[in-house]
Amino acid sequence: MIELTELERVRLEKLNRLREEGMEPYPRQANRTHTTQEAILAFKSKAEGEPVEATVVGRLRSIRKMGKTTFTHIEDGFGRLQLYLRLDDLGDEWMALFNEIFDLGDFVQAQGTMFRTRTGEVTLHVADILMLAKALTPLPASKEEVVDEKRVVYSAFADPEARYRQRYADLAVNPEVRDIFRTRTKIVRALQRFLDDRGFIEVETPILQPIYGGAAARPFTTHHNQLHQDLFLRISFELYLKRLLVGGFERVYEIGRDFRNEGVSFKHNTEFTMLEFYMAYADYRDVMTLTEQMVAYVADQVLGSTTIQYNGHTIDLSPPWKRLQLREALVDKTKIDIAKYPTADSLRQEMVAQGHEPSEQSTRGKLIESLLDHYLEPDLIQPTFIYDYPRDISPLAKSVPGDPHTVERFEVFVGGMELCNAFTELNDPLDQEQRFQEMGHDYAVDDKERHPVDEDYLRALLYGMPPNGGFGMGVDRLIMLLTDQASIREVILFPHLRSKD
């Protein structure tokens, strides 16, 4: 049995008293005629004086006892409604029962007539009220008032750890948190609508994969008992979605969960939502155009504007977005022209000469990526395409014609954060096999240190894959941007936390 606090024991006694009075604290049915909003609208749409009867349900969020009358607010999934209880209407016994047994947080059902109070608030004059579900644990206390139509909250439930661990309580007392997740759903729907309208079909590919790939990350490992097979939780959908292009689908996308066994931060959660799409007969420039249209469309559909506020910045998402070649952007910012340094050693020497401290083991591509991360990313507030990336960190992207070190790849940065990653997909099976080898992949699957080659993916390419542009986006990060949240944990309902014990 859960150990109860003193406050909870008080409520448990009330629950027992309710049963003694012959009332079930957890009845199996409610009988609602109006939501809170419907009741208010029904009253407002009738001529003043014409009676509107309603039975509403919801959770008690405020109680103001005044002796022989009591005012409370209930909250349902649509809004709030004030209830007015009077001794004259309910009688001594019921009035006492309500005052003594009903607490903040309880779910109730109230039946009565709508009216307007002297202060103008549309209110239910209660004839009958009953318990729908007794709350034994009090909700985290907070008080609020409405000043100039705005909700002002006092002593809000704010401790991030408690809020994430008990998200149910967070949602119950912080309506703006509920709003974030309503917006989240709208954003995902808008992404789907945008792609659906352009002939993409949404598909579902395996989460449990015998070989993981498509991204640079360590996977979670699991095991299928009957098949005696190790499996990995996917780190990307890429290799499966591109198999579908081999199969004849021209435009596919998937929105789903990826799992990466890496560090967590304000923009990384161990499991996160990814959107990937693949578009036959398109290249990365076509994908850039589609990307800026898609993000602007979603912002407009969800927020009614393509201008957003994020982290104190005003960000304009309307197309076209700035397009900067990675090499030029780096020359501009660091005075280092990566084209002049085709090897890791020469580039590292130049970085040292310019006062940087590159790590010793890095490949050329990783050195360039570190320059990007440190000198470009933090300042890229307005949406920007950075394009043409080092080949050695982009094993699935097609080379830029005439430039063996560079591939047709772009990333999008907004608000100082990477949002998207896309490229002209490599569809040459022999080149692809060579890239896998260069990346340190190996045909020996039992070597834990090396990523095994996905031979089946190569087999698919041998059948022929149409030229295509592919795209990946961190959906949680898009939601951060559109809801102005500084942490990914604020846009994921149940972010991963370490266990308490």
Next chain:
RNA sequence: GGCCCGCUAGCUCAAUUGGCAGAGCAACUGACUCUUAAUCAGUAGGUUAAAGGUUCGAUUCCUUUGCGGGUCACCA
């Protein structure tokens, strides 16, 4: 994983140089028949995250551990 910061009543927060652990809300008792952060009077509520150390005395100083936040690193 490194470094920095935090953890005090159900919630939000105080506590002087190391000197009796406090407030508001919530709870409980009472008053109050149009209130809305209702108001007024009173009561109760604590292993100060945990363990250890220094000290006459530790919420405060030190060590270790746990959890969280930030930051850096890692992230073919």
